[in-house]
Amino acid sequence: xxxxxxxxxxxxxxxxxxxxxxxxxxxxxxxxxxxxxxxxxxxxxxxxxxxxxxxxxxxxxxxxxxxxxxxxxxxxxxxxxxxxxxxxxxxxxxxxxxxxxxxxxxxxxxxxxxxxxxxxxxxxxxxxxxxxxxxxxxxxxxxxxxxxxxxxxxxxxxxxxxxxxxxxxxxxxxxxxxxxxxxxxxxxxxxxxxxxxxxxxxxxxxxxxxxxxxxxxxxxxxxxxxxxxxxxxxxxxxxxxxxxxxxxxxxxxxxxxxxxxxxxxxxxxxxxxxxxxxxx
Numbered sequence: 001x002x003x004x005x006x007x008x009x010x011x012x013x014x015x016x017x018x019x020x021x022x023x024x025x026x027x028x029x030x031x032x033x034x035x036x037x038x039x040x041x042x043x044x045x046x047x048x049x050x051x052x053x054x055x056x057x058x059x060x061x062x063x064x065x066x067x068x069x070x071x072x073x074x075x076x077x078x079x080x081x082x083x084x085x086x087x088x089x090x091x092x093x094x095x096x097x098x099x100x101x102x103x104x105x106x107x108x109x110x111x112x113x114x115x116x117x118x119x120x121x122x123x124x125x126x127x128x129x130x131x132x133x134x135x136x137x138x139x140x141x142x143x144x145x146x147x148x149x150x151x152x153x154x155x156x157x158x159x160x161x162x163x164x165x166x167x168x169x170x171x172x173x174x175x176x177x178x179x180x181x182x183x184x185x186x187x188x189x190x191x192x193x194x195x196x197x198x199x200x201x202x203x204x205x206x207x208x209x210x211x212x213x214x215x216x217x218x219x220x221x222x223x224x225x226x227x228x229x230x231x232x233x234x235x236x237x238x239x240x241x242x243x244x245x246x247x248x249x250x251x252x253x254x255x256x257x258x259x260x261x262x263x264x265x266x267x268x269x270x271x272x273x274x275x276x277x278x279x280x
Contacts, residue, residue, distance in 0.1 A: 012097045020123045021168045027097060031090070037083075038090050038112070045113045046087035049080040087112050094119070134169040141166060141173075146187045152219050155186060156212045163208075176204040179211060186215070193218040 010033070013026040031038045041047065050068040071080070090112030098106060098119070105122060109115040124130055141162055146155045159182055166172065173181075183194050193215055197203060 012093055015097045015099050015102055015119075017099075017123070021165060023097075024120075024168070027094075031093065034093065035086065035089070037086055038093075041087055041090055041112055042116050043113070046111045047080075047083040049076055049084070051075065091115060130169060134166075134171055137162065137166050137169060138171065141181075144181070145185050150187055152187065152190055152212065152215045156182075156208075156216075159185070160208065175207070179204065179206065179208060182208060182211065189222065190215050190219055 010030065013023055013030055016023045028039075031042065049071040051071045053067050053069050076084070091109075094112060094115045095103065095106060102119065102122070106115050106118060109118055125133075144159065144162065163173070163178060180198075183198055186194050197206075197211060197214060200206075
């Protein structure tokens with residue numbers, strides 16, 4: 001069976017157990033794009049045609065107030081039938097996305113809402129399970145740190161993924177708090193730039209993506225400097241000191257300064273250290 005498509009020709013997102021949160025987000029977007037009425041059916045169940053009922057008198061004189069009741073199938077209008085068919089279209093989308101194992105779990109579902117609720121229950125568990133997962137994610141957020149050797153991109157991707165997972169569980173943080181948390185967990189090689197960003201007046205209003213963009217630019221500039229000038233290693237520092245010593249004595253000097261271990265009755269001497277004699 002070919003996958004149903006929206007007017008834009010986008011195929012139904014295939015169901016994935018490894019990243020259910022991402023699939024759920026894509027599926028909700030696909031459902032909204034397919035038909036705006038699908039979301040109402042997903043939340044409230046299939047459309048049921050109703051008809052008004054006038055006020056009447058019940059036995060013993062009690063009054064039944066005016067209201068509505070479901071129509072008989074013979075009373076359905078063409079418009080009613082179109083709205084009823086929407087639930088079938090929603091069921092087809094969910095069934096087409098599901099893998100073989102999930103399809104067996106959905107065989108007895110009677111509506112699109114029933115199928116959607118079943119998928120969420122299987123993948124996310126009961127309320128107790130969801131609360132436990134929220135506690136775990138919250139602990140991961142509080143303990144979030146960058147690892148040695150990580151780039152700013154790797155830290156940003158991990159951090160935003162964690163924020164999105166928390167949002168899926170109903171937990172969000174103010175922009176000011178999430179920005180400060182991100183800045184306090186950055187690698188040391190962007191520490192100078194992060195300090196200057198935190199000192200900006202508009203820091204609390206900057207989006208996380210904007211902060212990442214500035215830090216990424218800084219990181220790329222530092223990498224380019226290393227390519228051009230080389231890194232400031234211990235060897236480079238040693239060579240710089242040697243060149244400075246050569247300028248002081250005004251003579252070429254070897255880069256290696258050896259210290260001889262003094263023997264008994266002899267003083268320590270520096271080999272290869274040359275100085276000019278005093279002139280009278």
